Amino acid sequence: MNRKKYTYAAVAALGLLMAVTVLLAACGGSSTEGPNQVHMSDARFVQEVVTIPKGAMLTLVNDAPVIHIIKNGTWDQSGTPRPAKEQGAPAVDVSVTANGSQQIGPFNTAGTFQLYCVPHPGMKLSVVVH
Numbered sequence: 001m002n003r004k005k006y007t008y009a010a011v012a013a014l015g016l017l018m019a020v021t022v023l024l025a026a027c028g029g030s031s032t033e034g035p036n037q038v039h040m041s042d043a044r045f046v047q048e049v050v051t052i053p054k055g056a057m058l059t060l061v062n063d064a065p066v067i068h069i070i071k072n073g074t075w076d077q078s079g080t081p082r083p084a085k086e087q088g089a090p091a092v093d094v095s096v097t098a099n100g101s102q103q104i105g106p107f108n109t110a111g112t113f114q115l116y117c118v119p120h121p122g123m124k125l126s127v128v129v130h
Helices: 002-027
Strands: 037-040 049-052 056-062 068-075 081-083 093-096 101-107 111-117 124-129
Touching (some): 056 068, 056 093, 068 124, 093 101
Parallel strands (some): 049 124
Antiparallel strands (some): 056 101, 068 093, 068 111, 111 124
C-alpha cells in the first residue's frame, strides 16, 4: 500500500512538471528567439537581412554589453553614415541597451528598408517587408 502512494505521488509530480513545461513553452518563457527578431553583437547585426510580413513589428535583441543606437538609413561604402527616411518606413530612432531588446515598427508597407547603428561603422540592416 505504501508503494502505491509513492507511485501516485511520482506520477502526479511528473504530470505537474509536464504541465509547467508546456505552459512555459506556450508563453515563450524567457526565450529571445522568434521569427521577427534580429540579434546584434558588439558591432554588427548577426544577420544583415531580415524578411518579415507586412504589418509586423521587429525586435532588435542586443547580445552584447554595448549600447546600439539604431536609426533609419545606412552606411555607404566609404564608411560615411547616410541617414534617410524611406517612404513607407516606420520612423526608427531607438537605443538598445546592453543585453536588452527593443521593438520597432510596425512595418505597414511592403518594400526594403535600411537601418544602421550610429556608433558602429558598417553596422547596417535591410528589412524586407512582404
